[in-house]
Amino acid sequence: MNEVTSDVLIIGGGLSGLYAASQLLISGTLLRVVLLESSERIGGRVAQLNGMVDWPVELGGEFIHGVNTTTHRLIESQLFQLIPVFDKPRSFAIYLERANQLHYADDIVVNDHDDDKKSNGGLSLVFSIMKELYSGVLDRSASELPSSALSLQDYLIWRGVSTPMLSVFDAWLAKIWGTSIDRLGIDSLRRELAKPNALCSPTPTFRLKQSTKQLVNHLSKNIDIRLNSNVQSIIYNDNNIENKDKESLIKIITKDSKEYYCKRLLITIPIDKLKQLQFIDNKANNNNNNKNNNEQVNQLYKSINNIEMGKAIKIWFDGKPLRDDTDQYLACGFIGGELVDAANQLQPPINSQPGIIKVFLDQLNRVFQRNDSQSYYLTHHIQQWPSAYSYPSVLKQPTFNPFETISKVSIKD
Missing domain, CATH: 3.50.50.60 (FAD/NAD(P)-binding domain)
Incomplete structure (x- = not known):
């Protein structure tokens, strides 16, 4: 050997x-x-x-999330050029497909003293709960709900979030982690979002200009x-x-x-x-050090089994430009969680174009109220990521912080 x-x-x-x-x-x-x-x-x-x-x-x-991070400091030390992402006004929007409505985040006003938080199609309640999640303070007055085994979906239903608005949370939070709201744990999610530069948090976001x-x-x-x-x-x-x-x-x-x-x-x-x-x-031999190692290994396995990973697909496709300029543009789509399995099961049409691309183009037609996206299609690339993100799951074991436990485990001889 x-x-x-x-x-x-x-x-x-x-x-x-x-x-x-x-x-x-x-x-x-x-x-x-x-x-x-x-x-x-x-x-x-x-x-x-x-x-x-x-x-x-x-x-x-x-994307590089936040400025006070190891990645950001490393990039700055090497003088690699960064460009901001999502820095323009009204750059973040929510499209409600069932209602065929496009809402810009800046237009949604959340009034914590407003009794009618279901205005704007329920988006006020969505933003109110989002604010609570990022602040780490949630309405948890229902003592009968088990905190360590409560999914985000269960919590949202308890809070009165409507079915259409559940899909907003699913797209905004769950799919970014490559999972679904019924798999995100409310306690572990709240703890994760409280971290500086958390995924989906309103911190500055950058990307490398080169690659x-x-x-x-x-x-x-x-x-x-x-x-x-x-x-x-x-x-x-x-x-x-x-x-x-x-x-x-x-x-x-x-x-x-x-x-x-x-x-x-x-x-x-x-x-x-x-x-x-x-x-x-x-x-x-079964000495004290070995007993300690066994406990450490048990803690390690316990922590590992309380963390799950989501899957994702990233799709890029090119189309004929509807512009006079010669700049190149690509469209990017992102799918996460169980939608990955559903997308991979789509049968390709007669022209052998993957079914997932047809779904992508059809959605563009609906969002922009057109019917000709297919005629502008040129090419595409589909990238599968079976291990996309580790996500804050519903805890299988009594409440503890699995990430913190893993960081403290040290197996010694």
Whole structure:
């Protein structure tokens, strides 16, 4: 078997793993760092498509939320150029398909003292509850509702949100996380939204003017990266190894039977992939350290099982311009949650154009009150993301913060 020994081994070649590896390399300590990536490329949920238009099309994550973040500070330190997103007035709108109404967020006035919060088709109540969610203060006077097992959908129905308005929450909050309102947990969601620069929060949003590839290229410099290295199991406290010098090391075995040994291990992969890893404690004796490790591992598994990941599809398509200028434009659509499964089951029409594209074009017709979007269609690209976002789910176990628990777990020999 091939063996590699390192000071630090990182599992996962997304931006988090690359950033961690790059920071270790410039830390001033002479560490050997090895990074294992299961796929044939690095970048994780950051990817680009070239050739569709004159610039790289972002197939995955592209927005930088907030200014006081690690990502934003890193980009500024490298003098990469950022451009603001959604900075123009009236740039955010809600289209209610059933009522065929387009509402701009700036036009919805929320009066906390107004008894009739169902005005504007119910959008006042929507914005009022949104305000409560982001402030962390919710109307929870109904003591009979179990707080640790309450979905956002259950809570909204209890608050009197109408069925059409439920779809606004589903699109605005749930689908952004790649899930549905019946899978978002109200307590865990409230805790998540209270964080600075939370997803969907009204913080400044930016994107890289060039491409997220800039970031990937910068972070991956001089890193020992092993592609197509799909980790299967992680073994610690292995007193069965023949080489006793490696007994205190963590052993990582990939699906193609390669072995890696390291003093410290850092895992930066999506939570659904983390659930597939095997953690094996081979300590023969049952000393106090081992008991503590077992408790730590139990806490780790408990936390992992309380976090879910949503799926998403990102669609880009090009069309013939209805303009005199020569600038290039693309339309982007985003689908999340169970709609991904429904979209993938759509049968293609006779012209072999994917059914999901026809649905996309039909929706554009309805929003802009036209009937000719199909005639302007040129080409498209569909990107599947089976692991899009980890979302604040309905807690399966008694109320606790799984993300906080994971950050504190430390398995020692």
